[in-house]
Amino acid sequence: MITSINSSPLYKIVNPQSIAFFGASNNFSRMGSIMLSSVQALGYEGAIYPIHPSEKTVRGYKAFKSVMDLPEPADLAVMVLPTDIVTDAMRQCGERGIKHAIVVSGGFKESGSAGAELQKELEAVADNYGIRFLGPNCLGVANPHLKLNPTPIPAEGPPGFVGLASQSGSFITQMFNYLYRHGMGFSTALSVGNEANIDIVDCMEYLGVCPHTRVISLYIEGINRGREFIETAKAITPHKPIVALYVGGSEAGKKAGMSHTGSMAGPDEVYDGMFRQCGVMRAKTLSELFDFSFALASLPKPSGKRVIIQTNSGGPGAAAADSIGRAGFELPILSQSTIEKLRKVIPRTASTDNPVDMTFSKSPMDDFYEIPNILLQEENADMLLIYFISPAVFFERVLADSGLSADRMAEESKKFYDTHAHAFFSLVQKYKKPVIGYTYRSLQEPIVRDLLDRGVPIYKDPERAARAMAALVEYHTIKDKVSEKRISGRIIFEEAGSEKRASAL
Amino acid sequence: MITSINSSPLYKIVNPQSIAFFGASNNFSRMGSIMLSSVQALGYEGAIYPIHPSEKTVRGYKAFKSVMDLPEPADLAVMVLPTDIVTDAMRQCGERGIKHAIVVSGGFKESGSAGAELQKELEAVADNYGIRFLGPNCLGVANPHLKLNPTPIPAEGPPGFVGLASQSGSFITQMFNYLYRHGMGFSTALSVGNEANIDIVDCMEYLGVCPHTRVISLYIEGINRGREFIETAKAITPHKPIVALYVGGSEAGKKAGMSHTGSMAGPDEVYDGMFRQCGVMRAKTLSELFDFSFALASLPKPSGKRVIIQTNSGGPGAAAADSIGRAGFELPILSQSTIEKLRKVIPRTASTDNPVDMTFSKSPMDDFYEIPNILLQEENADMLLIYFISPAVFFERVLADSGLSADRMAEESKKFYDTHAHAFFSLVQKYKKPVIGYTYRSLQEPIVRDLLDRGVPIYKDPERAARAMAALVEYHTIKDKVSEKRISGRIIFEEAGSEKRASAL
Structure with a gap:
């Protein structure tokens, strides 16, 4: 477990002061251009360095032919590139001293065995340079508190308290509107994609110590590091609630997840048991995920x-x-x-x-x-x-x-x-x-x-209110149990200002 | 069972050409005034005769001191009066030859034994003059197809296909906005209140033959005429779907219904059995009631x-x-x-x-x-x-x-x-x-x-869509069974234009 927020591999990804942006151009129909325009729209104040082979400027920013030409090693590289040139871009980032990346590009493990090979190469290059990255096949991050939104859909509403870690990219970018209409907002949203280097457990750990995050919401198709998930969640739930939507428990959900991110799902009972053990509230639908999150964060x-x-x-x-x-x-x-x-x-x-x-x-x-x-x-x-x-x-x-x-x-x-x-x-x-x-x-x-x-929290139906209230009661019941076990163990929580932070976990 | 829509006691209540309005004045804070202003706002084209002891005009209409002074026996009387003068008003309506009424006033059976006595008197007077009425303690009717909305909240959206019969008045007047936002609208909405003279079975029967109604939605706290409910529903479901939200099956819902309309609720199993027998789809929440209604009416x-x-x-x-x-x-x-x-x-x-x-x-x-x-x-x-x-x-x-x-x-x-x-x-x-x-x-x-x-039908969550789709499948399965039984019996359906109508039931 991390001892402070800065020691998370996600810290610079969520809070970069400069971004090297691969794949944006002046052609607005390209995904990279759309994503860069979202960053502009929200008013990110850090440095943006578009990397482009021919354009002099991209959407008003001075463009660079290569990362090697950058005035500084950017805190973060965002890659929206054709699959076959991603690994090379990663290598160049390594050479330039860039240590963090988001790989938006798909066509890796989720697309079959050839893609899986490509993904292995990508991982090896990143490891070689000590680069930590989200993805591939993801939408990366949205951190409205930093006015940072490199996702395809513009942010809506003020920054909020919901920390989302999602195995679906759509659920980070498409939920700004949903959350705003329902009275919430993201503290930080993370899309993990194929989880080649950073996975949902790392995200949960980050959100556990993130001071803006009052509740952690998870969208899960399948967890690879089960033991670490349990240990991390157990350390977090006594001081910060976690709600999880797991869709891999039904036969249909399992198959859909497999073709989406290539994740391995398990039966409902296994996940239910795991969630119960570490005090994670399970939601059955996306509406419940955020209904519960609102109640748990606010009441x-x-x-x-x-x-x-x-x-x-x-x-x-x-x-x-x-x-x-x-x-x-x-x-x-x-x-x-x-x-x-x-x-x-x-x-x-x-x-x-x-x-x-x-x-x-x-x-x-x-x-x-x-x-x-x-x-x-x-x-x-x-x-x-x-x-x-x-x-x-x-x-x-x-x-x-x-x-x-x-x-x-x-x-x-x-x-x-x-x-x-x-x-x-x-x-x-x-x-x-x-x-x-x-x-x-x-x-x-x-x-x-x-x-x-x-x-x-105000809900659109008393039944939704009732289920959220039941989750609130259940969380506080389970939390106390998880907490009691911990107190007798090696995990200690200490107050840091008004925010409780996990320290020395 | 009625043989045509005109023979329903509700026909003139839902489709009046003239209304005697008791309890509206030029003081806008009074419920009667608010209700009359809703009628004006929607543009009802029939004659309106406010009955008022002193005002010469009420909200621009010529007012009458008494129904005895009316130029014609109005098709319908709407009464928003203090409890103790309702029976007298009903008597005057009888004397003037008015045959249909809506009694909005409360303070009858729902308020205890003294109120129950008053209600008996009211019933006797109505019976004496052959008056059929909705209520007391109800909001009556909304018929957007006739631009008629004598309820406290202005209508929204165009007329629609949902025929609602409700033991809650709120659900007729407060649902314009909800239905419109969700893509629906009322064909006709009926609030039955204490069901002294016309009950929810009569409403269901009316909506069964109403040509604008493609689905019947019921809000039920307790059914008094069980056998008639089953017989009527059985006759309707083979050609028009019925969806029911029954809230009296839980201990808490039962108690709440009792103090609301004084209705007697029964256990869930009894109602589930009854609904199954006659092909009525049961909804568990108000959202489901209209989610199912949309699917069943449209798909x-x-x-x-x-x-x-x-x-x-x-x-x-x-x-x-x-x-x-x-x-x-x-x-x-x-x-x-x-x-x-x-x-x-x-x-x-x-x-x-x-x-x-x-x-x-x-x-x-x-x-x-x-x-x-x-x-x-x-x-x-x-x-x-x-x-x-x-x-x-x-x-x-x-x-x-x-x-x-x-x-x-x-x-x-x-x-x-x-x-x-x-x-x-x-x-x-x-x-x-x-x-x-x-x-x-x-x-x-x-x-x-x-x-x-x-x-x-477009839903706000795939789970809501899935449940509505399941109701659709179930309806068509049950419908065929109910239908088969009927064909071998005495009930015949005939086509009337594009609308199927129950005839000779």
């Missing part, structure tokens, strides 16, 4: 499984009760003192059973502050699940009816949304109980979007 | 369970293979002739295994036309599942790089999207195989949105 430890559901509609409340019940949670009866406090603010038609159903919205501030403030003090409950129907649909109609100008309406709306989101969030901060939301409307609507941005 | 009968997955990314392909495999589908090997045809259009790095993985997009027209055209001809496969990553993310970058004006870019983009959506849809129409999509991007992006509008 405090729940003290039990008793949930209050707050709703202003009976049907959504009953649907949530059904999902929550099936996920193994209890819906406790409210204490008499809570009911008495509620009676003063809720409508006459409201129900003080659980779900607490207001039946309609008497006042938005009651819904967003007064009522949850009472419910979060209930001693018989450990978590609050709340249904969001955007008050916008009512509020904006009232405004439209008021005859205000469009500008004044926009101003009033913004004030209204900000005030209510802020009031609600103050409760989330005040009480140390997990607060989770669900809605059937778009997550981009006012208040909900604001709360997502503040780190409140 | 042709699959001839088997062999699925081809088309993707241009390995990870999304492997994730789909995993989900599809777990849902009980096979991923057949492509025939030699298909592989030969593919070789001519796919990139060198592509995989002709299943998933068919292009690895990248060589040409959008290949992705949207040439390749699916080959795959849909494969005799070893029954269905096509296709991954959509919007080409917009690439196409618009190429355009932006081209230096075109914003107008020209918008024009070029629109042409590009239209052409590709049209080409793809021509294949959906040509081959009689189910074609289903999935994407991790927003469903509102170009091409995907267009295809949704044309009735191609």
